[in-house]
Amino acid sequence: MHISHTSEDDNLKRLLSFSAIAIKSSCGEFDIYGEKDTDVRGKELVFERTRYVYNDALEYFEDNFLSQITSLGISLIPESDEDATI
Template structure:
């Protein structure tokens, strides 16, 4: 990815502040991690709303685990928060077999 094509993730500044990262050399990789975390959180909870503090927190926490090479422990350690977010964003299907992919994936 060329630098001029790089668009930082919306949570990058907050994530770097939390992680006490003050340089820009990792911005692209950190943004990719945040994008991957956002996709996984959406898959689990059904939401990627960055205005929801719980969703934003889960995205940043998952990225923190990824940054520290501990990703395999994230879902186990945040199970209650993931379930709470999934229940908060749960929308029952209309009874058909195809729910349009909105049903959260079990953790």
């Protein structure tokens, strides 16, 4: 999104916040400001989901990013939970 004015800042912040909550709910906790692989991947999904919401196309987000969402979710499973399923 190439927005060169500040009139939509509040709306974009709100959309980013909603997207962060949605991705964390689907995948697990990550640090949006962190630099670990899972943090960066989580942040990217937040930006992509926000882009879809902004362009009124949210219904296509999960289908288009299903492999990334699933991969991040698997990466965020705590090791103790992984051991319990074996």
